[in-house]
Amino acid sequence: MLTLTNDAVSAIRSLTAQPDLPDETGLRIAASPTEAGPPLAISLSAGPQPGDQLVEAEGARVYLDSDAAVALDDKALDADVSGQGEVRFQVTDQ
Numbered sequence: 548m549l550t551l552t553n554d555a556v557s558a559i560r561s562l563t564a565q566p567d568l569p570d571e572t573g574l575r576i577a578a579s580p581t582e583a584g585p586p587l588a589i590s591l592s593a594g595p596q597p598g599d600q601l602v603e604a605e606g607a608r609v610y611l612d613s614d615a616a617v618a619l620d621d622k623a624l625d626a627d628v629s630g631q632g633e634v635r636f637q638v639t640d641q
Contacts, residue, residue, distance in 0.1 A: 549611065549619040550641055551604045558626035558634045559607035562591060569593045573601075573608025574636075576615045576624075587615055589636055 551559070563572040568591075575592035592610055595601060599610040611619065619638060627635045 548600075549602050549609065549616070550623045551602065551607060551609065552623055552625040554628075555624045555626040555636065556605050556607040558628055558636070559609065560605070562634065563608070571595075571608065573610050575599070575610040575612075576619065577612040578614035578618070587618070587638075 559574050562574070571594040573592055573594075575590050575596070577588050577590075579586055579588050595610045596612065598613050600613070600616045602609040602611065609624065621641055622638045623641050625637050625639055627637070629635070
């Protein structure tokens, strides 16, 4: 199962902590529907879509569609936050 680094947990909690977002808001990772784009798409989601797997750590939620769950089964999600607050997520080996 995908694991989350401490930096990823902090970044996700920061992105989803806005008061106008639903409590179940999380990061959603889905397989890209086209071959022209990146293999995985990351977005904020108000909640899981049907069939999504939930990965949760310290209040940070990540929803994985079935294809992404298989692809990321033995991976870790990490995050790097720039000085301007831009978040870059990356997938690494566990």
